[in-house]
Amino acid sequence: MFLKPALKIALLPLVLVGGNVIAAQSTYTSGPRELELLVATLKDRLEIADFVALTKWGSAMPIQDSDRESQVIASAQEAGAKLGINKDDIKELLAAQIEANKLVQYGLLADWFTAGAAPETLRPDLKGQIRPKLDDLQSRLLEQYVRFSPYRAHPDCSVWLKQARTKLVSDPLHDVALVRATGELCIRNKP
Numbered sequence: 001m002f003l004k005p006a007l008k009i010a011l012l013p014l015v016l017v018g019g020n021v022i023a024a025q026s027t028y029t030s031g032p033r034e035l036e037l038l039v040a041t042l043k044d045r046l047e048i049a050d051f052v053a054l055t056k057w058g059s060a061m062p063i064q065d066s067d068r069e070s071q072v073i074a075s076a077q078e079a080g081a082k083l084g085i086n087k088d089d090i091k092e093l094l095a096a097q098i099e100a101n102k103l104v105q106y107g108l109l110a111d112w113f114t115a116g117a118a119p120e121t122l123r124p125d126l127k128g129q130i131r132p133k134l135d136d137l138q139s140r141l142l143e144q145y146v147r148f149s150p151y152r153a154h155p156d157c158s159v160w161l162k163q164a165r166t167k168l169v170s171d172p173l174h175d176v177a178l179v180r181a182t183g184e185l186c187i188r189n190k191p
Helices: 033-059 066-082 087-115 126-151 157-166 172-182
Strands: 014-017 020-023
Touching: 033 087, 033 126, 033 157, 033 172, 066 087, 066 126, 087 126, 087 172, 157 172
Parallel strands: none
Antiparallel strands: 014 020
16 A cells, blocks of 8 residues: 555554564654645744734734734635635634734733833834735745645644644744644544
8 A cells, every 4th residue: 555655644563472463552653744834834924923013012003903804814715715725714724823923922012011122123114024924924824724734634633733833843932822823723523
């Protein structure tokens, strides 16, 4: 039987013991490359949250922007429909990204309020520089999501997802945000 490497689950090695066949402990292979690319893109999107937080700190803009969030989700649903993605799945995916992004922003702003200042870092323009990058990432995100979608219900999806996130560990705030950003990727079978 030939399986694509990305679909292989470590097949249980069989060990002959006293004439009986015994299955050795199960091990997992890393997940499909499509998942690793998708999680890396989600991490890239979260790193932009640092710059969003800086611009909001400098301009005293609120983190919550419901109108903008609705626009982002509607735009993603329109683009996702062209790729054959279910509108509800896109809404769920983008809502998770927005919530993860806000998590980073709130965490950073809390640190800066405690310290009394934000880092002295160049603050890019939110509308002219940051949003175009987010739009580019959104296109890549949707394309990668389409390629990953066949694996969403795989029994090892959550194991693969944890492995993919672990490879991208950076700091506690961004790690928690990445968990939030990826929380809806795998479809769990109901007991």
